[in-house]
Amino acid sequence: MARIVTKRRLNPTVTLLEIESPMIAHKAKPGQFVILRVDELGERIPLTIADFDSIRGTVTIMYQSVGLTTKKLDLLESGDTILDLVGPLGNPTEVDHVKRAVVIGGGVGCAIAFPQAKFLYRAGVHVDVIIGFRNKDLVFLEGSFRKNCTNLYITTDDGSYGEKGFVTTKLKELLDAGEQYDLAIAIGPVPMMRFVAETTKPYGLHTLVSLNPVMVDGTGMCGGCRVKVDGTVKFACVDGPDFDGHLVDYDELMTRNAVYRDQETAAAEVHRCRLQALSDAAMMGGARNG
Amino acid sequence: MADMTSPRTSMPERDPRLRRRTFEEVSLGYTEEMAVAEANRCLQCKHAPCTAGCPVNVRIPEFIAKIAARDFEGAYQAITQTHGAPAITGRVCPQETQCEAKCVRGIKSEPVAIGRLERFAADWHMAQKPAFALPKLPANYTHVAVVGSGPAGLTCAHDLAQLGYAVTLFESFHTVGGVLVYGIPEFRLPKTIIRRAEADLRSLGVQIKTNTVVGRVVTLDELMEEGYRAIFLSTGAGLPKFMNISGEGLAGVYSANEYLTRVNLMHAWNPDYETPLIKSRSVAVVGGGNVAMDAARCAMRMGADEVHLIYRRSEAEMPARAEEVHHAKEEGIQFHFLSNPVAVTNNGSGHASGLTCVKMELGEADSSGRRTARTLEDSEFTLKVDTVIMALGTSPNPLIRMADPNLNVDRKGCIIVDEQTLHTSREGVYAGGDAVTGAATVILAMGAGKLAAQSIARALETQSD
Numbered sequence: 001m002a003r004i005v006t007k008r009r010l011n012p013t014v015t016l017l018e019i020e021s022p023m024i025a026h027k028a029k030p031g032q033f034v035i036l037r038v039d040e041l042g043e044r045i046p047l048t049i050a051d052f053d054s055i056r057g058t059v060t061i062m063y064q065s066v067g068l069t070t071k072k073l074d075l076l077e078s079g080d081t082i083l084d085l086v087g088p089l090g091n092p093t094e095v096d097h098v099k100r101a102v103v104i105g106g107g108v109g110c111a112i113a114f115p116q117a118k119f120l121y122r123a124g125v126h127v128d129v130i131i132g133f134r135n136k137d138l139v140f141l142e143g144s145f146r147k148n149c150t151n152l153y154i155t156t157d158d159g160s161y162g163e164k165g166f167v168t169t170k171l172k173e174l175l176d177a178g179e180q181y182d183l184a185i186a187i188g189p190v191p192m193m194r195f196v197a198e199t200t201k202p203y204g205l206h207t208l209v210s211l212n213p214v215m216v217d218g219t220g221m222c223g224g225c226r227v228k229v230d231g232t233v234k235f236a237c238v239d240g241p242d243f244d245g246h247l248v249d250y251d252e253l254m255t256r257n258a259v260y261r262d263q264e265t266a267a268a269e270v271h272r273c274r275l276q277a278l279s280d281a282a283m284m285g286g287a288r289n290g
Numbered sequence: 291m292a293d294m295t296s297p298r299t300s301m302p303e304r305d306p307r308l309r310r311r312t313f314e315e316v317s318l319g320y321t322e323e324m325a326v327a328e329a330n331r332c333l334q335c336k337h338a339p340c341t342a343g344c345p346v347n348v349r350i351p352e353f354i355a356k357i358a359a360r361d362f363e364g365a366y367q368a369i370t371q372t373h374g375a376p377a378i379t380g381r382v383c384p385q386e387t388q389c390e391a392k393c394v395r396g397i398k399s400e401p402v403a404i405g406r407l408e409r410f411a412a413d414w415h416m417a418q419k420p421a422f423a424l425p426k427l428p429a430n431y432t433h434v435a436v437v438g439s440g441p442a443g444l445t446c447a448h449d450l451a452q453l454g455y456a457v458t459l460f461e462s463f464h465t466v467g468g469v470l471v472y473g474i475p476e477f478r479l480p481k482t483i484i485r486r487a488e489a490d491l492r493s494l495g496v497q498i499k500t501n502t503v504v505g506r507v508v509t510l511d512e513l514m515e516e517g518y519r520a521i522f523l524s525t526g527a528g529l530p531k532f533m534n535i536s537g538e539g540l541a542g543v544y545s546a547n548e549y550l551t552r553v554n555l556m557h558a559w560n561p562d563y564e565t566p567l568i569k570s571r572s573v574a575v576v577g578g579g580n581v582a583m584d585a586a587r588c589a590m591r592m593g594a595d596e597v598h599l600i601y602r603r604s605e606a607e608m609p610a611r612a613e614e615v616h617h618a619k620e621e622g623i624q625f626h627f628l629s630n631p632v633a634v635t636n637n638g639s640g641h642a643s644g645l646t647c648v649k650m651e652l653g654e655a656d657s658s659g660r661r662t663a664r665t666l667e668d669s670e671f672t673l674k675v676d677t678v679i680m681a682l683g684t685s686p687n688p689l690i691r692m693a694d695p696n697l698n699v700d701r702k703g704c705i706i707v708d709e710q711t712l713h714t715s716r717e718g719v720y721a722g723g724d725a726v727t728g729a730a731t732v733i734l735a736m737g738a739g740k741l742a743a744q745s746i747a748r749a750l751e752t753q754s755d
């Protein structure tokens with residue numbers, strides 16, 4: 001059981017939870033993730049450790065509500081508990097010998113990019129950050145990033161905030177202007193990571209992407225998280241989740257990630273009633289407490 | 291003397307037509323009368339060849355004599371002198387290649403149903419004595435860590451706790467039991483049996499830490515620093531193999547481990563749970579072991595119209611327990627022997643639509659006695675399936691060895707140990723079960739857990755002298 005100590009909405013679909021787990025907080029490194037199960041009937045889902053505080057003994061996750069499990073998480077408030085929390089899993093991001101880095105985050109991927117930027121910046125690395133969103137309403141973590149990078153660039157698809165365009169537009173602009181980096185880290189939707197990798201390739205810029213395949217155990221036991229990298233099969237939970245962005249088979253990743261889409265929509269429908277009941281109960285609980 | 295040709299007492303089973311869609315246990319177990327009748331078939335051989343055939347040497351004639359005399363509790367006690375989980379072994383041991391293979395009654399007719407009798411004694415005991423205080427030696431406050439809660443870890447933790455050690459059992463999943471809960475399905479091994487074993491451990495004072503991945507959240511060095519005087523690694527062999535054929539990365543292609551974990555550990559079979567699983571119409575399972583049988587029979591129970599099992603050799607070479615093959619056939623699984631997959635076909639949008647195979651032919655036996663399989667030319671055929679489950683074998687779980695470079699492992703990733711003591715290359719660290727042998731059997735894992743407990747106790751006693 002792990003207790004939620006803070007809950008904060010970052011934008012209409014992204015929520016931050018700070019969860020008590022001294023063991024994980026003590027061990028976590030940027031790039032690693034946890035797997036959680038909200039309750040006995042729930043699914044196990046992987047979420048990146050977006051921040052950790054070994055003194056408070058907490059880890060922070062930021063998730064986008066996309067399906068049943070993340071919607072169930074949304075029903076929890078600070079003080080509530082999560083049944084199972086396992087971590088830290090995966091390999092920490094390799095950032096040794098890096099002097100100048102560009103960190104690129106797309107949408108909820110910004111949450112995952114944040115610890116990397118922060119870690120690099122605090123280690124004295126020059127860190128340029130490019131974060132992109134569909135529109136102004138979805139922008140989050142701006143202040144946190146500002147405190148943890150050298151330059152921050154924000155793009156929106158519709159130009160309602162920051163610069164109009166995609167993160168790749170800005171990235172290409174910087175590279176063409178002669179900015180030199182020895183590492184690019186790209187985290188976001190699969191198509192975005194692919195475009196970033198395509199953008200950096202002609203410049204020979206080493207690019208890490210953080211992959212998000214379907215996972216069950218997170219310990220190398222189910223093979224559900226297998227991805228093809230440079231023609232060989234890798235298990236993202238133990239060999240990753242970071243891989244060389246120029247070598248990943250993105251098409252395979254996208255079809256495999258869509259495998260439960262239809263069913264998940266159906267499942268969400270079936271479980272809608274239960275969620276409704278849960279949320280009613282939560283509201284009543286809230287009313288009592290308040 | 292008994293009639294030497296009388297067949298063994300059959301065990302009641304659920305009707306295949308009914309059971310193929312439910313996860314309720316298939317075999318229903320003997321009644322007292324059936325058990326006594328079967329026990330009476332035993333000849334009480336002085337040299338007990340059956341005992342020699344059992345990897346842990348259960349005192350078979352002794353426990354069977356007690357069943358014949360209707361001393362059922364005595365029978366249970368006789369078995370548990372050797373190993374603590376007859377409810378499990380009675381259900382899952384490959385008896386036909388172990389104890390029962392050596393039974394004298396098998397020469398003229400059928401061997402005594404040793405496994406069924408073992409199961410009977412255990413079930414009888416559990417039904418009579420729902421909870422009781424387990425005997426335990428006085429606490430000696432020496433801490434021992436057991437990593438992994440499959441049959442090897444459960445046995446080792448149990449034996450050490452009984453000897454008075456303060457045992458902590460670490461498990462990466464949210465539930466203890468290892469393959470017994472995530473792999474072997476409910477209809478073959480009801481999970482209440484494992485919950486009972488877990489309750490027994492707790493009553494012996496074993497601390498159980500689930501959701502704890504050793505190697506990530508705590509290293510072996512740190513466990514030693516925390517004061518654990520010995521560590522037993524029983525992390526199993528779950529890393530699935532794939533065939534490296536084209537189309538294996540398509541949606542709809544599972545490893546048996548993922549499929550079974552979703553169905554069993556994550557209860558995809560129970561609509562109350564939220565675990566997603568593909569709704570399959572037609573399924574191909576590749577492999578011929580217990581894992582393949584379990585995956586095929588689960589797929590049938592999850593509602594598939596057709597389930598095909600593809601095995602590259604002939605039926606005689608199949609490593610699965612005979613009973614599982616028999617049950618699978620009864621339930622309508624279609625077997626394709628001497629067939630080998632060469633590609634998974636794509637439905638055009640990234641999902642599996644078929645499995646293309648070639649026919650095989652068995653050649654001469656090689657030096658190891660195994661007959662080699664050769665591809666027949668122009669023998670390609672394609673099964674129309676929407677789901678493919680690969681059950682090709684597994685190798686040891688990678689995390690422990692990745693996290694501890696000082697732990698010597700062989701080329702296959704199996705932890706290297708001294709066979710007499712199960713001691714690894716690291717001082718105070720022992721290992722056993724599938725993590726050492728590669729995928730094997732429940733009883734061998736239990737035997738390793740027992741041996742490790744003995745050698746850990748011996749080492750710790752000499753240290754404290």
Ligand SMILES: Cc1cc2nc3c(=O)[nH]c(=O)nc-3n(C[C@H](O)[C@H](O)[C@H](O)COP(=O)(O)OP(=O)(O)OC[C@H]3O[C@@H](n4cnc5c(N)ncnc54)[C@H](O)[C@@H]3O)c2cc1C
Nearest residue numbers: 045046047048063064067068069070212213214215257264
């Ligand atoms: C290593 C890793 C780190 C991740 N970090 C974050 C993070 O920090 N924040 C965040 O919002 N999301 C993160 N994700 C993705 C997150 O796990 C999924 O969004 C989540 O599982 C969706 O669960 P759900 O039940 O709410 O949605 P579902 O209804 O299950 O599915 C919604 C969509 O997500 C896909 N999906 C389902 N299960 C998984 C799964 N286990 N892994 C990946 N995709 C899945 C489905 O195919 C579907 O398209 C991460 C994924 C991985 C593998």
Ligand SMILES: Cc1cc2nc3c(=O)[nH]c(=O)nc-3n(C[C@H](O)[C@H](O)[C@H](O)COP(=O)(O)OP(=O)(O)OC[C@H]3O[C@@H](n4cnc5c(N)ncnc54)[C@H](O)[C@@H]3O)c2cc1C
Nearest residue numbers: 438440441442462468469473504526723724730731732735
């Ligand atoms: C589907 C299936 C059917 C089978 N059927 C039979 C059968 O009928 N009869 C038979 O005799 N055998 C059968 N077997 C084989 C048998 O189950 C195994 O040989 C046996 O379970 C091995 O036991 P173990 O204790 O070594 O490991 P496991 O049972 O594999 O347990 C290992 C445990 O360690 C945990 N773990 C791994 N890494 C870590 C870590 N770093 N930190 C903490 N915990 C960790 C795992 O989560 C797991 O719970 C079957 C196997 C499968 C997969």
Ligand code: SF4
Nearest residue numbers: 344348379383388389
């Ligand atoms: S433990 Fe297994 S092999 Fe040994 S007697 Fe029992 S059923 Fe037979």
Ligand code: SF4
Nearest residue numbers: 332333335340393394
């Ligand atoms: S070999 Fe068979 S008949 Fe003889 S003692 Fe063993 S079980 Fe009984």
Ligand code: FES
Nearest residue numbers: 218221222223237
């Ligand atoms: S999540 Fe199961 S092997 Fe990676």
